Amino acid sequence: MRTLRFLLRKEFRQIFRDKSIVALIFFMPMVQLILMPLAADYEVRNINLSVVDHDKSPYSQKLISKIVASGYFRLTSYNGSFKEAFGLIESDEADLILEIPHDFERNLIREDHEKLFVAVNAINGTKASLGGSYLGSIIGDFNADIRMQLVTPPRFSQFPVIDVVASNWFNPVLNYKVFIVPGILAILVTMVGGFLTALNIVREKEIGTIEQINVTPIKKHIFILGKLIPFWVLANVVFTIGLLVARFVYGIVPEGSLLTLYAFISVYLLAVLGFGLLVSTFCDTQQQAMFIMFFFMMLFILLGGLFTSIDSMPDWAKMITRVNPVRYMIEVMRMVILKGSSFADVLPHLGIVAAMAAVLNGWAILNYKKTN
């Protein structure tokens, strides 16, 4: 026990002595948490729209100003011909072309229908499909407005109409940040815990201090505990900072209990640190450790459901996500913070992560040899 206390004191002393590491541990997550959700946003805005208006009527003007007023589109040009506008798509200055035919207003009023032509640059699939559908719904809206003005609607509709009204639960205004911030926080905690553990032990190997430690009577598990506890504590601190940023910058208040959240992260961190430890037992240099950690982190993040939904992944990818601890962390974060899930709800996740922690740490301890 005395030895462990001393190992811990030494470890903390070393960590806090390296000022750049301290800055990295505390500021990197804060900066990332503040910048990333603002930048990495799936809501498509600033779609460059090119309008070819052959009609130049009050109606066409009204339509265009309605589209621009929606905030999703930016009117980049107002062209006389489609050919001219298409040139802009080719030079990537426009994403969408809206062609308003001659006699748009007249036909709409007289003949009760008119066609608009929309051409979409589909190189960026998300932007194209979202842009197209935004535009479609704005035009639909516009259409409804005109009908209201021109035709007095009958009291009861002649045709049965199913009117779908959606209500968004847990994130009522579909704020993307509410969705992404807990996920990013999960990733940050994983990075801090995993990388620091792996690199720290490999560094001892690289400098040779581990040799000096190995000829001492320090027991294997005491040495490993001496390494894990400091990073477990640090990762918890980072997590707490992250929660505060989420609270005060994004106004995200966890719906569920903080206790559940901390209970889960405590176990989760054991798995992450165990993983870092395991990587370190296979590596001799910090470079090797860095690359291996990086490889796995990319996998963990891309197959963790942070950006893309796991449900829409192919089956083989879904299988991989089952052994991805980050996936469970992200899920639990969203469950507890957004849905207000209780401890009992996250129990299955907790069980899986606990099993991972046991396997990873056990493997690491077996693999950490004091002699070879």
Add this chain to the structure above:
Amino acid sequence: MEAVVVKNLTKTYGKEKTVAVDDVSFSVNKGELFGLIGPDGAGKSSIFRMLTTLLLPDGGSASVDGHDIVRDFRQIRSSVGYMPGKFSLYQDLTIEENLHFFATVFGTTIEENYHLIQDIYVQIEPFKNRRAGKLSGGMKQKLALCCALIHKPTTLFLDEPTTGVDPVSRKEFWEMLKRLKEQHITILVSTPYMDEASLCDRIALIQGGKILSIDTPQNIVNAYPDRLLAVRAHEMYRLLKALESYPAILSSYAFGEYAHATLADTDTEALQAYLRGQGLTGVEVKDADVTIEDSFIKLLH
């Protein structure tokens, strides 16, 4: 009483089974200053790492203080001191913190064994709040020795402690070792420097993983079988060439400003005449004092 007993110790590395330590046997008495002398790659470090339980042998056995290096590794770890060839203390901890750390790890305190390190520690004490990474080579080495001594080890393993250290510090270091011997600590030291061999009680000359000879430095020197000559001429390179082609030559090699040579006969006059006949000037031939290096070279052939 023997502190270290090594029997037929063997170690191979890698898939190619490169032999690093080849069937090595020796023993070190309690309180002895024992030197492993040999060039880089001779297998000195491998032997040390096996004796300090950092490396498992592939064959043979060894014991330190009666503890088997494989079975009783725990006892060995708490009773020996090891100073690796490469400085491996915590560079970001200060002198005092490093010392304190290693004392604690061994379950002791600095005060308890201060008498052991006092002589050495007072030299670095003025810098005790300086980080180990910022120390000079000589100071690092003193600190490493302090850390290896702080738990009052029965046996001390020093792997090339003087490599890369200036001549004055080297001399100082060997004086420290002599004083430690008075504390009845068994010391095993390895070095590639032949001149340090004479400072040991007994030495083992080692090359290519094999021990060539084990004895006191004096006995090894005395056992030199031939008459050793020191030959000098103005042009060293041509002198060596000429010696090589001398019919009665047994061996010849450069040794400082002289060339050392052994002959099949005892006729130094004939050698001198031959060298002058080769057009060399300033020829001088005299008897040389045999050194460990000469013995080592002799054993290699």
